[in-house]
Amino acid sequence: MSELKIYNSLHRQKEVFTSLYPGHVGMYVCGPTVSGESHLGHARPYITFDVVYRYLQFLGYKVRYVRNITDAGHFEEEGREAEDKIAKRAQLEKLEPMELVQKYTNLFHWAFLRFNCLEPSIEPTATGHIVEQIEMIKTIMEKGYAYESNGSVYFDVKKYAESHDYGILSGRVLEDMLESSNRELDGQEEKINNVDFALWKNAPPEHIMRWPSPWGEGFPGWHIECSAMSSKYLGKQFDIHGGGMDLQFPHHECEIAQSEIAHGELMARYWMHNNMITINGRKMGKAYNNTIKLTELFTGNHHLLEKAYSPMTIRFFILQTHYRSTLDFSNEALQAAEKGLQRLWAAFEVLQKLSYTADAQPINEELDKQVRQWCLECEEFISDDFNTAKVLANLFELSPVINSIKGGQVKMHELSEETFQLLKKTWQNFLIDILGLQPETLATDNSKLDGVIQLLMEMRKEAKGRKDYAASDKIRNQLLAVGIQLKDEKDGSMTYSIQ
Template sequence: MAELKIFNSLTRQKEIFTPLTPGYIGMYVCGPTVYSDVHLGNCRTFISFDIIYRYLKYLGFKVRYVRNITDAGHLEGDRDEGDDKFSKKARLEQLEPMEIVQRYTLGFHKVMELFNNLPPTIEPTATGHISEQIEMIKHILSNGYAYIVDGTVYFDVEKYNKEKPYGILTNRKLEDLLEGTRELGGQDEKKGRLDFALWIKAKPEHLMQWPSPWGMGFPGWHIECSAMSGKYLGKEFDIHGGGMDLAATHHTNEIAQSQACFHVSPARYWIHTNMLTVNGARMSKSAGNGFLPGELFTGNHKLLEKAYSPMTVRFFMLQTHYRSTLDFSNEALQAAEKGLKRLWEAYEILDQIKLDTTEDNPNIIDPILDDKCKNLVAGFDEAMNDDFNTARVLANMFELVPIINSIKGGQIAPGSLRKDTLELMQKQLRIYLPGIFGLRDEKSNDSGILDGVIELLIQIRKDARNRKDFATSDKIRNELLIQGIALKDEKNGGTTWSLL
């Protein structure tokens, strides 16, 4: 197996990946906070990690993929007091907090399914792990890295920083961080401005609260990931991932918590995916420039010229490296839509080529072309091993497309490629397109009746063409086109059709 290289945010360089236990990988990815619909920026992260997950499995690793659902404790404001997001939303909508959680969890799963993301192997919830979080906080307290103020437990960042570099993940010095922190005003019960809450005292009217050694309250945001990753993957595990926006606070605090509790940094490799942007600015909930998946699939959004399918969006994301920002535009999406169609059709053509059993004829084989194909296919793994470079894999695939089409169109003589080369191409494209890249056919499947009807029309049109009755034949083709069905006359006299 060739070496897999991963860009590790912690060291800011590509490193050869070696798992803690040979053959096994523990991967934790920060999941959604289910108090509202996921937007496309969130989806990008989960699609990126879905491809990473699929590729790791392809490499033969047994992967435990943990992605949490945050359903408690995520504070609304930037101060560690006040309502959590669920209580606030619940009050607005006159619902139980768990109804909010249920609604948006289901919605999230639906969207993940539409994008053809595999489910993680474990999807733990914060509310399901309150006791684990309390246990961890107790440890951090007894280790001396936290303090209690009136029922709320804070992490002592400055004390921690005396022993371990707090800003290690984003390469920041504590002094710089302190300098950069804005005065937030209000009475602050924290000792240090960077201190964050592990456990928050609940007011009586709080809808979500649990008993703890420090009284009724709810957990801080960061502790859930530390507690759950620790529980399912161990104190130290292989990969921790999430969006880049989480690195500076959430992941920084996770590292501090794990160090303060277990004296070990939780993950050996940190993978951060970059942001999806709209007109150059980050798509985010607070900026209000987010697209919801549903708006995209229906085209019902003021910035969208048309609807785009889930696979178009997935393909669109694959064309960019996960660590680059990706800008969202109609033009780029339309380019992706056409590119995907072309690629997928070539894939289907290739897949349908039957390999006959006769021996290769060395006189017909084109060794240069044959080598080119082999190298292009070999380049798939090579590109993926280089920090999951999906864009380069696609570039190689697109170089195969004209070759595949030429085999069908006759520009390349049959037998020009060795049979084992063709077989390799079929196998690897099957592994990569529906497999690792998770693309799937979006043509309607229940077209059994449609099939018959179209075939009939094609037959009628063929008769008309044979009579040179082009008025009729063109009418059939044009009318079908209006219905979204395109006819293509092939060189051999046959006609194929496809849904637009």
């Protein structure tokens, strides 16, 4: 069995993984802010850490996987104003904030079940842990590393840096940050240093989501939420903390600082960060009008998409690239992934039907050795910082061998029985159990569903055109009752999302 090595962002190198408690692993991954629908960028971290979770379990570890839900708004430290994303979106959709949170939490769960992601062991919410956050802030204040100002509480970064390494994870230098942080940010006049970050914010009158605290009514800062929830369920120190590379600074850096003061030790021993997804070579974002929601991916209902793509195609596409490398999305790349996945499934289905038959003929030593090597390398590759790309490359190498056995070009006796059983075990272990791929039945079902919805939308459009508003409303309401929401766009078109 190969030693598991993980690239530790904290030390910028691969390290042999050893768990804090033998046989047990504690893993925390920053979950979604449920102020809107999940998009393609969200798919990468949760599929990446699903493979990490699966492989740790495959190795025999008992894993406590904690992935939070951020439902207490999202304080934008970098914005000019303290923006509560959830309250803002709730007002736009005419929903109560927690009604909106439930809607997008459900949609998140729905999408990632389709990706065949295992559910985490614990999924705590920020709003369910306000007490723990307040207690942690009080501890930090008692130790002299935070201060209250106008009902808000800030972490004193400069004081922390006198005896600790602020920038240990991101590599940033405090002096450079102090010189460059001269923008007019919200609450800057309340801070001792412009790099100090909020642990608690005083809620202005218009802020909907608010809780009582020793400093007045307010809401927690973004970073304190994860520190409080991870320590509650995994302890003061745990094994793995994961998330996207975009969270490395400031979120994870601030987590480290406040947790170290509150608990007296570094919160996580291994820090893992997946790289970003780009769209046709460009960063994904509202400014580029290239953010693709997961429901749009599944239905093809987006101007950048040539067709719908199944959840398994997207999962396969993501796993074809190592998680620390940039992944560029394009229709060409998705369609190539779709064909590649079909090839692997075809080979797997053939292999499942094959059974070894003994023969007096000698084995093909060269072929037998090569097949064994490709199989055994899968374990080496997944143990080398979860290199799913190399694992899939080896499965592609094995596919022609399997098809040749079926076609008769390779005789069964050319492989030893031991090698043949290793071949079957390798495909089951890696394709299904570790990489989490599954048959493409969902793709067919989804394309049929999309066709039915498109027909109903056309019928509704015709009803509105002849001013039969009763029929129009009936179609909309009955679709909504089964979890499909129609939206009339400003240009007269119609879109839908699945709740």
